[in-house]
Amino acid sequence: MKRVGGEPLIVKNMSFAYDGKEIFNNLNLEINAGDFCSIIGPSGCGKTTLLNLLAGFLQPNTGHIRMHDRDIIPEDPLLGYVFQTSALFPWLTALENAEFGLKMVGVGQKERQKTAQSYLDLVGLSEFGDYLPHRLSGGMQQRVSLARTLVNNPHLLLMDEPFGALDALTREVMQDELLRIWHDLGQTVIFITHDIDEAVYLSDRIIVLNVAPNGIFTEINSVLPRPRSGPKTRTDNMFWEYKKSLIQHITDVHH
Amino acid sequence: MAKRRFSYAWLSIPAVLLVWFLLAWFLAWSGEWGELFDRFENQLRLPQSWTVVYSGYEELFPLVDLSGSGIRAFQWDNELFKNMYVSLFREVVGFGSALILALIVGAATGFFKPFRQFMYPITALFQSVPPIAWAPIMVLVFTSPFYQSLTASVFSLAVLSVIFIAGFFPMVVTIQEGVLQIQGSDVKAARVLGAKGWQLYRYVYFPASLPFITTGMRLGFSYAWRALVAAEMLGVEFGIGQLILTGDATGKTPLILLGVTIIGGISFLFEAFIFKRIEAHYSEWSHTNA
Numbered sequence: 001m002k003r004v005g006g007e008p009l010i011v012k013n014m015s016f017a018y019d020g021k022e023i024f025n026n027l028n029l030e031i032n033a034g035d036f037c038s039i040i041g042p043s044g045c046g047k048t049t050l051l052n053l054l055a056g057f058l059q060p061n062t063g064h065i066r067m068h069d070r071d072i073i074p075e076d077p078l079l080g081y082v083f084q085t086s087a088l089f090p091w092l093t094a095l096e097n098a099e100f101g102l103k104m105v106g107v108g109q110k111e112r113q114k115t116a117q118s119y120l121d122l123v124g125l126s127e128f129g130d131y132l133p134h135r136l137s138g139g140m141q142q143r144v145s146l147a148r149t150l151v152n153n154p155h156l157l158l159m160d161e162p163f164g165a166l167d168a169l170t171r172e173v174m175q176d177e178l179l180r181i182w183h184d185l186g187q188t189v190i191f192i193t194h195d196i197d198e199a200v201y202l203s204d205r206i207i208v209l210n211v212a213p214n215g216i217f218t219e220i221n222s223v224l225p226r227p228r229s230g231p232k233t234r235t236d237n238m239f240w241e242y243k244k245s246l247i248q249h250i251t252d253v254h255h
Numbered sequence: 256m257a258k259r260r261f262s263y264a265w266l267s268i269p270a271v272l273l274v275w276f277l278l279a280w281f282l283a284w285s286g287e288w289g290e291l292f293d294r295f296e297n298q299l300r301l302p303q304s305w306t307v308v309y310s311g312y313e314e315l316f317p318l319v320d321l322s323g324s325g326i327r328a329f330q331w332d333n334e335l336f337k338n339m340y341v342s343l344f345r346e347v348v349g350f351g352s353a354l355i356l357a358l359i360v361g362a363a364t365g366f367f368k369p370f371r372q373f374m375y376p377i378t379a380l381f382q383s384v385p386p387i388a389w390a391p392i393m394v395l396v397f398t399s400p401f402y403q404s405l406t407a408s409v410f411s412l413a414v415l416s417v418i419f420i421a422g423f424f425p426m427v428v429t430i431q432e433g434v435l436q437i438q439g440s441d442v443k444a445a446r447v448l449g450a451k452g453w454q455l456y457r458y459v460y461f462p463a464s465l466p467f468i469t470t471g472m473r474l475g476f477s478y479a480w481r482a483l484v485a486a487e488m489l490g491v492e493f494g495i496g497q498l499i500l501t502g503d504a505t506g507k508t509p510l511i512l513l514g515v516t517i518i519g520g521i522s523f524l525f526e527a528f529i530f531k532r533i534e535a536h537y538s539e540w541s542h543t544n545a
């Protein structure tokens with residue numbers, strides 16, 4: 001289900017540099033509401049920087065980034081961000097971490113505990129609500145981060161290699177879980193990954209960034225039908241065809 | 256929580272008592288054999304530990320009358336308690352005001368770099384001078400007739416100002432460290448979850464720096480306490496420092512040791528039962544190393 005009548009996310013003539021180190025040069029990008037868009041690219045090419053710009057943590061030097069005709073600020077209730085390294089509050093338990101967003105908007109304790117618990121259930125951590133983050137494994141921490149972000153029901157979900165720390169099996173479970181949630185809620189997802197299979201399996205669109213500075217990029221649209229279901233899709237011939245063309249693309253870009 | 260295990264800490268008190276006993280016994284014996292150990296005679300009279308305990312009893316249970324009946328009875332307003340109350344009262348007032356101000360100044364230096372730069376030489380100066388070095392000048396200033404008319408002698412602004420200096424600066428530095436170590440990622444995460452303005456202070460900056468605040472309190476309290484007792488020995492009325500001086504002046508050596516024991520005991524109780532417990536609460540996730 002795509003969000004009906006949603007406005008696209010628009011990046012227009014955007015340039016950005018860290019103290020003279022140019023990362024983006026006149027980047028133009030439009031992402032439709034409800035799209036699942038993956039971004040891949042070599043390490044250090046500016047993927048995290050792009051998400052920070054999209055979230056409003058960084059300001060473009062020129063050009064703009066808009067959604068619903070307004071600039072995005074980090075505090076925007078429509079925005080969710082799962083960081084590359086889990087940024088759970090170490091002094092709060094998993095459940096309290098998951099409650100945080102609701103607490104900020106004044107939801108009562110009973111209700112927010114119930115909602116937060118349901119999202120911990122969703123990411124398979126029902127039993128770990130009263131654990132402090134440092135007693136959870138890296139993968140579990142990342143799942144709590146995901147739950148904590150989803151609790152706020154964001155329309156634009158930015159994810160920075162969220163499953164990078166997970167083992168292959170858990171990763172596949174989480175991918176299916178994410179797709180299921182996305183089907184139900186229809187957020188716009190911008191998903192950074194290093195894993196080509198992951199990008200192919202999840203996305204409508206894959207954007208391939210080059211080494212910095214990035215201006216023009218290449219992208220390919222997915223032809224894989226939805227809904228995609230675990231083993232069937234992953235072993236489908238179309239999946240392999242698509243993956244092959246993507247790899248071809250990346251090799252072209254880099255040579 | 257780890258299971259309670261035997262700690263060798265429990266051996267230290269018997270060990271100290273044993274050494275004390277042997278030392279006191281040796282010095283007493285050498286005093287008797289004056290010809291042999293001439294230079295010890297009448298110079299080192301270390302009372303045995305039970306003598307010190309008995310002097311405590313004498314203080315808490317003063318003679319009922321002076322007629323020589325020898326009857327003793329417990330009295331709430333005995334000299335020992337009075338001195339302890341006064342010292343504790345000074346500590347609470349001096350340390351408390353230092354804490355409140357250190358929270359404000361430490362947060363300010365943590366958040367604003369210009370103010371941190373401005374404060375750095377001042378903190379460095381005050382931390383490099385032993386607080387007790389300020390005592391004579393404080394006594395001079397605060398015993399002028401003007402200030403004496405303002406405050407009761409128990410209060411002693413001279414002593415309070417020394418405790419304040421002793422506790423304030425270490426607390427400022429530790430609290431500032433607490434603010435500086437707050438992770439940018441925690442702040443970013445909170446903002447993107449919708450925390451704005453005061454919520455960031457209440458739900459991120461404050462809890463994130465709490466371990467440092469409590470460590471700062473522990474340091475500040477013990478620095479203030481040490482400075483307090485030292486300052487009390489420089490001519491003020493009452494206090495454990497004065498108790499020790501009285502013991503010295505009247506030749507009651509047990510009283511001196513009683514004072515020393517009380518100083519250590521009170522400090523230990525605060526450490527073990529208040530500050531260590533608060534700290535343990537945070538040690539699980541925090542990495543304070545002060």
Ligand SMILES: Nc1ncnc2c1ncn2[C@@H]1O[C@H](COP(=O)(O)OP(=O)(O)OP(=O)(O)O)[C@@H](O)[C@H]1O
Nearest residue numbers: 018021023042043044045046047048049050084212
């Ligand atoms: N705060 C910063 N100040 C200056 N330069 C930075 C800063 N953050 C990142 N950079 C530089 O910007 C470039 C892009 O960094 P970025 O973190 O966006 O890469 P990335 O694509 O996310 O890499 P990875 O896949 O390794 O996470 C890098 O060359 C990095 O050195």
Ligand SMILES: [Mg+2]
Nearest residue numbers: 047048084160
């Ligand atoms: Mg990155």
